[in-house]
Amino acid sequence: MRSLVSIPVINLAIASTVLVVEADSGEVNYAGSHAPIGIMGDHVHEKGEVMVSYRYMNMNMQGSRLTGEAISENTIVTTIPNRFFGAPGQPPTLRIVPTEMTMEMHMFGLMYAPSDGVTLMAMLNHVEKNMTHTTYRGARGTSILGQFVTKTKGIGDTPVAALVTLANSDTYKLHATIGVSLPTGSTTEEDAILTPMGGTPKVRLPYPMQLGSGTFDPIVGLTYAGGLLSSDTGWGYGAQWRSVFRIEDNDEDYRLGNEHDLSVWINYNWSPAISTSLRLNYMDRGEIDGIDSKIMGPVQTADPNNAGLQQLGLGLGINFAGSGSWNGHRLSAEYLLPLSRKTSGVQLETDAMLLFGYQYAF
Numbered sequence: 001m002r003s004l005v006s007i008p009v010i011n012l013a014i015a016s017t018v019l020v021v022e023a024d025s026g027e028v029n030y031a032g033s034h035a036p037i038g039i040m041g042d043h044v045h046e047k048g049e050v051m052v053s054y055r056y057m058n059m060n061m062q063g064s065r066l067t068g069e070a071i072s073e074n075t076i077v078t079t080i081p082n083r084f085f086g087a088p089g090q091p092p093t094l095r096i097v098p099t100e101m102t103m104e105m106h107m108f109g110l111m112y113a114p115s116d117g118v119t120l121m122a123m124l125n126h127v128e129k130n131m132t133h134t135t136y137r138g139a140r141g142t143s144i145l146g147q148f149v150t151k152t153k154g155i156g157d158t159p160v161a162a163l164v165t166l167a168n169s170d171t172y173k174l175h176a177t178i179g180v181s182l183p184t185g186s187t188t189e190e191d192a193i194l195t196p197m198g199g200t201p202k203v204r205l206p207y208p209m210q211l212g213s214g215t216f217d218p219i220v221g222l223t224y225a226g227g228l229l230s231s232d233t234g235w236g237y238g239a240q241w242r243s244v245f246r247i248e249d250n251d252e253d254y255r256l257g258n259e260h261d262l263s264v265w266i267n268y269n270w271s272p273a274i275s276t277s278l279r280l281n282y283m284d285r286g287e288i289d290g291i292d293s294k295i296m297g298p299v300q301t302a303d304p305n306n307a308g309l310q311q312l313g314l315g316l317g318i319n320f321a322g323s324g325s326w327n328g329h330r331l332s333a334e335y336l337l338p339l340s341r342k343t344s345g346v347q348l349e350t351d352a353m354l355l356f357g358y359q360y361a362f
């Protein structure tokens with residue numbers, strides 16, 4: 001059941017950043033001509049142009065949240081019911097608490113425009129996840145047995161899309177995104193855990209530690225950009241909506257929730273070479289539908305009802321555009337921090353995201 005309680009939180013200790021370098025030769029190259037680097041598929045290319053890009057993303061999560069409020073580890077292990085209670089060896093409440101998670105992603109992008117009206121793009125992702133846990137001793141009480149870390153890494157899902165120009169005037173640009181996320185990421189990752197009874201079995205890891213959705217997921221979106229279209233200094237602005245739909249169950253008998261993402265941004269070009277940006281992002285991630293029978297345990301991440309999230313975030317970005325022999329190269333960064341969020345059930349909370357990127361077009 002989804003809670004309607006929400007408490008806005010400003011956590012200055014957390015941060016998120018995105019840095020990207022990008023190059024677009026053959027056209028005017030100035031820093032503010034693109035959206036903040038955390039936005040994917042924000043621009044189209046002219047016929048025959050190719051662009052390669054690399055992005056690095058680092059995300060940190062720490063501490064847990066029940067719907068809108070922070071919840072302590074001791075409260076989790078003494079009051080939150082274990083949905084698997086009744087199965088052999090399963091205690092009545094949760095007994096393992098994730099305390100911290102880091103996710104790193106290396107994203108290699110390719111764009112190619114077969115015509116002025118259509119730009120094709122694909123992104124290959126390498127994902128690495130680490131989750132630290134505290135295990136409490138036995139079936140009840142607040143005595144700590146120990147800590148353990150689970151790790152997964154590998155190729156994530158691969159989005160491929162067509163960006164179709166709908167309008168390209170002197171004052172604004174608009175394009176649609178139509179694509180699909182290919183299920184190249186694993187949904188069967190395993191690692192050793194520490195159980196409340198002291199065992200260290202290797203088990204299938206809970207949903208947030210898996211690398212992909214396991215399904216072909218349609219992607220649709222719209223991107224609007226205005227201002228900065230005919231000058232290289234001053235203000236620009238834009239907006240993007242992007243949704244990923246989960247329309248089938250994967251081989252493990254579940255589907256991840258649909259994701260809807262809306263960003264609005266403004267940027268200011270201090271010179272043709274440097275721009276800064278401010279972005280507001282709203283993200284809605286739905287519940288997991290179904291359950292993987294191999295994922296079971298007295299831990300919040302093993303319950304598919306603890307996956308929904310609505311989050312409002314603020315992004316601070318900076319972009320550099322090369323000139324002369326560096327024309328066409330861009331370097332950007334963005335730091336994203338949550339302003340408010342609402343989780344379904346108990347989940348780790350996002351502290352910050354940092355993104356770096358390099359792009360080169362020819």
Ligand SMILES: [Cu+2]
Nearest residue numbers: 043045051111
């Ligand atoms: Cu591009």
